[in-house]
Amino acid sequence: MQKRKTAKQGKMDKKTSEFYKKLLLEKREDILGDISQISEETLKKSQKDASGDISGYTFHMADVATDNYDREFSLGLASKERGVLMEINYALQKLQEGRFGLCESCKKPISKVRLKAVPYTTLCLKCQQAKEKR
Incomplete structure (x- = not known):
């Protein structure tokens, strides 16, 4: 089954x-x-x-x-x-x-709060923080 x-x-x-x-x-x-x-x-x-300068003078x-x-x-x-x-x-x-909605690094679901804030994110918060530390 x-x-x-x-x-x-x-x-x-x-x-x-x-x-x-x-x-x-x-x-x-x-x-x-x-x-x-x-x-x-x-x-x-x-x-x-x-x-906005319309005069003939140079800059x-x-x-x-x-x-x-x-x-x-x-x-x-x-x-x-x-x-x-x-x-x-x-x-x-x-x-x-x-x-x-799945993290591309750990394959776990990305939190709804994170997706609402940054809907185009590819990483969960934990993986994003680890990436930024590197």
Whole structure:
């Protein structure tokens, strides 16, 4: 006789699965909006447009450096957001395959509190802490 999988072994019910799917899709939309806004503000404006300066005078070197730093910082944020977007897409794939909510290291269920806070996490809190210590 074959044993049935329980919820503790990773198979979640349809209602719970739909809850996490909705949460992940909402987070994905937020991040896509953030990336779009960062790109629009950073990449599509000239230095004069970004500074609000409409005069014909050249920029001071310090102003140019500050503008460049701000652009690099914004592009770094967009890059980090893209990384989170990839993690969300991976979590959605795992949800579809029935592997969502299991720690990829110890294979134990990830706590619901952790999944609500970071639904795209791949590690339980204990494994995440061990990873950060290394």
